[in-house]
Amino acid sequence: MRRRSLQMIYEAGQGHPGGDLSATDILATLYFGVMRYDASMPTAPDRDRFVMSKGHCTGALYTALAGAGFFPQAELSTYLRPNSRLNGHPNRTYLPGVETNTGPLGHGLPVAIGIAIAEQIDRSGYRTFVLTGDGELQEGSMWEAAMLAGHRKLGNLTAIVDRNRLQQGARTEDTNALEPLADKWRAFGWEVVEIDGHDYAQLLSALDPPASPRAAPRCVIANTIKGYGVSYMQDKASWHHGVPSAAQYAQALAELSGAADVGEEDQA
């Protein structure tokens, strides 16, 4: 997924590689280890829902959706081209698997909470997941929504914070500090777990269905590294958006795959 996201960005000449790479393990765990869905029936009433609140990270989202079978893998090559269904920010009108349009930060969590409230009313049994940026938590709408989720005791809802500690041009803690972040969520009535967001065992244990229904929404603070897996991008605000040069792109692919894999793909 990381290699394919970077290929999309490299070929399109635009994108948000830092946040794609920090979120990839989270999306891989959700789509290939946790969520229940049938990609051939993307609006089935009982499907689990995922909302990408940090909507700028379409590399991670589209590679997950294509891998899950919501649309052909080959369509990833149309990213950002005229008339493509793969916009820079996801659009549910065009693309199967996208639950709601995002891009303006601060919108995805409120919509996800509406989706979870609908399940609380009709009891159709689905779970709702939403991935937020940490910089995104500076939006006031996120905390209005968080307060409602706590009040409604939305045990069917899991919000994951991609805690990479960077926003667009700087560190979150230098811009508008979030800490103590876990305490803030708890104060709004959420149950909180903190994990390494690149560790699949920890991701699975935080996201798997609970043994018995929860009495509160869950917040998973996933500690991640922006640009994870590419040495020159890791933990660098400057790779929030940006496009690697040809040499940087080759280095990134090599680092993400190991030299042997790159050789095989070059031959292919």
Ligand SMILES: Cc1ncc(C[n+]2csc(CCOP(=O)(O)OP(=O)(O)O)c2C)c(N)n1
């Ligand atoms: C309301 C709004 N303001 C500004 C932007 C521009 N913008 C896009 S991404 C971003 C930074 C987001 O940082 P974070 O939520 O931490 O995302 P990540 O680090 O995961 O990329 C900003 C300011 C936006 N999309 N929406």
Ligand SMILES: [Mg+2]
């Ligand atoms: Mg961030």
